[in-house]
Amino acid sequence: MNGGADAISVKGLVKKFGNFTAVDHVSFNVKEGEVFGLLGPNGAGKTTTISILSTIISLTSGSASIFGHDVSRAKDEVRKMIGIVFQDPSLDDELTGRENLDLHARFYGVKGEQKKRAIADVLKLVELDAAADKQVRSYSGGMKRRLEIARGFIHHPHLLFLDEPTIGLDPQTRRKIWEYIKMLNQKEKLTIIITTHYMEEADELCDRIAIIDHGKIIALDTPEKLKDSLGGDIIRIGTNEPTRLVALLKKGKLGATVKEYGGNTVEITAKDGSKLLPRVISLAAKSKIPMEYSTIKRPTLEDVFISMTGKAIRDEEGDGISARMKFMGGRR
Numbered sequence: 379m380n381g382g383a384d385a386i387s388v389k390g391l392v393k394k395f396g397n398f399t400a401v402d403h404v405s406f407n408v409k410e411g412e413v414f415g416l417l418g419p420n421g422a423g424k425t426t427t428i429s430i431l432s433t434i435i436s437l438t439s440g441s442a443s444i445f446g447h448d449v450s451r452a453k454d455e456v457r458k459m460i461g462i463v464f465q466d467p468s469l470d471d472e473l474t475g476r477e478n479l480d481l482h483a484r485f486y487g488v489k490g491e492q493k494k495r496a497i498a499d500v501l502k503l504v505e506l507d508a509a510a511d512k513q514v515r516s517y518s519g520g521m522k523r524r525l526e527i528a529r530g531f532i533h534h535p536h537l538l539f540l541d542e543p544t545i546g547l548d549p550q551t552r553r554k555i556w557e558y559i560k561m562l563n564q565k566e567k568l569t570i571i572i573t574t575h576y577m578e579e580a581d582e583l584c585d586r587i588a589i590i591d592h593g594k595i596i597a598l599d600t601p602e603k604l605k606d607s608l609g610g611d612i613i614r615i616g617t618n619e620p621t622r623l624v625a626l627l628k629k630g631k632l633g634a635t636v637k638e639y640g641g642n643t644v645e646i647t648a649k650d651g652s653k654l655l656p657r658v659i660s661l662a663a664k665s666k667i668p669m670e671y672s673t674i675k676r677p678t679l680e681d682v683f684i685s686m687t688g689k690a691i692r693d694e695e696g697d698g699i700s701a702r703m704k705f706m707g708g709r710r
Contacts, residue, residue, distance in 0.1 A: 611651025
């Protein structure tokens with residue numbers, strides 16, 4: 379992140395579909411050159427938010443601008459500055475990779491020698507130059523995703539939207555896509571906004587993350603600060619007497635947060651878990667409280683989400699725009 383001017387400014391954004399509020403008074407800024415993540419479960423409002431920012435749908439209230447251009451009043455100016463990679467596949471399988479890029483370049487007014495150079499450059503960028511003249515139907519899932527990213531970048535936008543860029547891909551291919559995203563951001567100084575429900579993806583790619591749930595932003599910070607907000611290391615202990623162990627540890631004044639985690643598990647959050655754990659084991663042994671196992675780890679974004687919502691990230695039908703598009707038979 380280069381700490382430049384705001385690429386995106388969102389204030390009090392609301393989107394309603396009938397009586398359903400898909401985006402509920404969302405506000406955030408994205409700096410030029412930043413990789414910004416909208417992290418949350420399916421149905422949280424992520425796709426609806428970027429659909430508004432990319433002028434695909436209209437907002438209900440609030441305001442949003444892209445590099446100073448209002449998304450409601452200056453749609454043409456906004457569209458010239460952005461690229462978008464949709465969550466659902468949108469390539470033409472009957473065309474070759476090169477033909478897909480050629481068609482998209484024409485939509486953006488890229489012509490002649492400039493178009494030929496742009497196509498050659500982006501094909502090389504995503505390592506598809508050898509497969510450029512093969513029909514897309516012969517591509518693997520990872521190759522198709524790389525072509526979609528290349529297509530979104532063909533006109534050299536200032537801002538690229540990536541909606542669940544690695545959904546459905548295997549772990550190895552997912553990591554390869556991460557490399558391309560990082561390279562675009564660093565080499566091309568491209569501002570990127572990503573929606574994802576993969577915690578590891580957000581942690582790996584994003585300078586800052588807005589955790590969004592039920593249409594609201596519930597936390598916004600860097601990945602490290604979000605994890606640090608939980609207070610340190612997380613120790614989990616398996617025991618058939620969790621209530622008794624929690625009472626004992628609270629009485630022991632460990633300088634840590636102690637609670638029952640669910641099932642027969644006790645969770646302790648401490649600044650230095652490796653130093654605290656031997657003391658916990660000693661206290662349990664003296665009180666003859668059996669311990670089946672113990673684990674210690676740094677907090678993850680999953681832990682942050684659970685701490686803030688009381689539940690693990692879920693998989694739902696989709697947010698308002700998803701449901702509406704499915705009903706209409708269109709794409710997100």
